[in-house]
Amino acid sequence: MSAAELDRAVALLVRQVGHWQQPRWAAVAEGGNVSRADLVHRLVQEIADLAADAEGEPRRDVPRLAHPMALPDQLRVVAADLVAAGSPAAVLAGAAATVTATRSVL
Structure with a gap:
C-alpha cells in the first residue's frame, strides 16, 4: 500500500505544480526563505x-x-526509482509524507 501512497502523493504534487511558469517557481515557499523551485529540488534530492x-x-x-519546469519529471523518476529499489513500506510511507508536507507549503 505504501507504493500506492507515494504514487498518489507524487501525482497530487505534480498536478499542483506541473503547469507553473518561471515566476511561480521563483516565488518564496510559504513560511520559508527559499524559492518553490529550491524546495521541490530539495525534495527530489531527498527521495533520490x-x-x-x-x-x-x-x-x-x-x-x-x-528550467524548474523539469522538477515534476525529476520527482516522478526518483519516486519510481525508490519503489523499484524494493524499499520497505516504512520508507515509502515516509517518502509519501515528505512529498505531502512539501506540497502543503508550495
Missing part, C-alpha cells in the same frame, strides 16, 4: 538519496536543470 540507500549505491547530487 532514499533510493540510493535502498539500492546500496552512493548518494549522488541530482542535477539542477536550467
